[in-house]
Structure formats: C-alpha cells, structure tokens
C-alpha cells in the first residue's frame with residue numbers, strides 16, 4: 001500500500017523559477033488545490049491575487065499564506081464565476097489596479113452539484129467550470145499579451161474522458177446527470193485550451209490544461225457517495241499540496257512554450273513508474289488516445 005500511495009502521489013514541480021515582480025491570479029484559491037498553488041507562487045515572490053467568491057474565507061487564507069511565506073503581497077478579490085456581472089467587476093478592478101498579469105490559473109470548480117443555473121441561466125458546471133473562466137480569460141487577455149511571456153493554466157480533469165459536448169442540451173434542460181455534467185465541463189476546459197493556444201500563437205501567451213490527480217479536497221462536497229469513496233481510499237489520495245504540482249509545473253517550468261495547448265497529467269498507469277509527462281512528447285501512443293477521443297466527441 002505505501003508503494004501504491006507513493007506512486008499515486010509522486011510527480012513534483014522541479015522548477016526553481018522565482019517570481020519577484022510577477023503578478024498572478026488564481027481562481028478558487030481559498031481552499032484545496034488553488035490554495036496550495038497560490039501558496040507556492042507566493043513563496044516564490046509573486047504578487048498573488050486570490051480570486052474567491054467568499055471574500056471572508058479568502059482573507060483568512062491570505063493571512064495564512066502571508067504568515068507562512070513572509071510575502072505580504074497576497075491579495076483577495078471577489079470573483080463569483082457563476083455570475084458574469086461579478087466576473088466583469090473582478091476584471092475591471094484588476095485591470096485598473098495592475099499593470100501586468102503574468103500567470104492566470106483557472107482553477108475554481110464545482111462537481112456533481114444538484115441541477116441549478118448560474119445568474120445568467122447556464123447550467124452550473126458548464127457555467128462555472130468553463131464559461132466563467134472563458135469570460136474571465138477573455139477579459140484579461142490583453143493584459144496577458146502586454147505582459148508576455150505569460151501563461152494561462154486551465155485545471156481540467158481525468159473526467160474529461162467521459163465528457164461530451166451536447167450542443168442540443170448544453171444547459172442540461174433535456175436531460176441531466178450531475179456526474180456527467182462535470183465531465184462535459186472538464187472536456188470543455190481542454191477544448192478551450194487547444195483552441196486558445198491556436199489563436200494565441202506568436203503572441204507570447206501560452207496555455208495548458210492539467211489533470212491534478214485524485215486529490216483530497218472539498219470538491220466532493222455535493223456527493224455523499226464520492227465523500228465516502230474519498231474517505232475509504234483516503235490513504236491513496238493526493239494531498240492538495242501534491243495536487244498543485246501539475247498546475248505549478250505548467251505555470252513555472254521553463255521551455256514549455258512549444259507545448260502550448262497540450263494537456264498535462266502525471267502518468268497514472270498503475271504499477272508503472274509515475275512521472276510528469278506531456279503525452280505528445282514522451283508517450284506518443286498515449287497522446288493519440290485522448291486526442292482522437294476529444295475530436296471524436298465533437
């Protein structure tokens with residue numbers, strides 16, 4: 001068991017890049033993977049914006065990060081991705097306040113919530129996980145271009161394999177399954193990353209999607225079955241700090257620019273040595289599978 005545990009949670013960001021003078025935005029940074037990502041970026045000297053829907057929770061985390069890293073430039077700003085007004089207000093405030101944006105981590109997410117809609121009438125998973133981040137990225141894109149080289153990391157999931165883009169039922173009005181709705185939104189994250197990379201070619205802004213691994217966090221809050229699974233297998237599940245490593249790898253590692261648009265995850269083939277990889281580069285055959293799958297689905 002310890003050996004499996006080690007294999008399932010290995011893979012660390014080995015970059016030693018430091019970030020003084022760099023500006024970073026992390027969405028959903030008040031807990032889980034986002035919090036640990038923000039902490040590490042603050043540790044490396046960046047000015048880090050915690051974009052949270054609950055500002056009070058965010059302030060507590062900002063204090064904690066300031067204390068542990070000694071970096072006082074950890075700021076909290078309100079961002080509710082389920083409301084385009086809030087997204088526009090966040091972007092407006094940020095653009096007025098900051099001259100640069102070097103790293104945008106689109107990390108926030110919801111999973112398996114009961115059927116509900118965002119303030120603008122989008123199904124909650126696609127609305128928050130994809131459309132909210134899509135609008136946020138669009139609003140911050142000029143700033144990212146002006147600050148190039150800059151990066152956008154979209155936190156997707158292994159769950160994208162079960163995703164489908166049902167154009168005739170995008171808002172889940174005809175049929176809805178909470179688990180599949182999450183999968184669809186995570187597929188959208190990957191397709192968005194691929195197309196964004198294509199459109200941003202030559203701009204100095206690059207983008208990556210990641211699967212962080214299976215991570216102990218509040219993501220399972222809406223499903224008692226998943227909470228039970230996470231509890232049962234807790235020994236094998238990554239800590240949020242381990243879960244942040246793939247996002248950090250994509251945000252920090254030098255020389256990744258040529259891989260813009262690719263999907264990154266640790267190579268989780270049970271009982272095989274685990275390592276970071278960009279499947280296209282290292283295991284060509286593995287790359288073909290998700291690539292074909294993604295294209296077959298649309």
Ligand SMILES: NC(=O)C1=CN([C@@H]2O[C@H](COP(=O)(O)OP(=O)(O)OC[C@H]3O[C@@H](n4cnc5c(N)ncnc54)[C@H](OP(=O)(O)O)[C@@H]3O)[C@@H](O)[C@H]2O)C=CC1
Pocket residue numbers: 027028029030031032033034051052053054057079080081082107108109110111128155156157158211212213214215216217218219220
């Ligand atoms: N944990 C896992 O095993 C896996 C996670 N992922 C992905 O990793 C990312 C981070 O998840 P994780 O840390 O595990 O989950 P958590 O539930 O711990 O964190 C999710 C974060 O997103 C925020 N959030 C949710 N809805 C909104 C919203 N409407 N507006 C703004 N922020 C919002 C939450 O804020 P609040 O605290 O206020 O609710 C929280 O800060 C997600 O995109 C998830 O899909 C992917 C694969 C596996």
Ligand SMILES: CC1=C(/C=C/C(C)=C/C=C/C(C)=C/C=O)C(C)(C)CCC1
Pocket residue numbers: 111156157158159213214229233236237
């Ligand atoms: C089989 C198996 C596991 C399965 C994990 C799965 C299936 C996780 C899926 C996570 C997703 C999709 C999260 C959010 O995006 C564990 C618990 C690691 C324990 C070892 C055996």
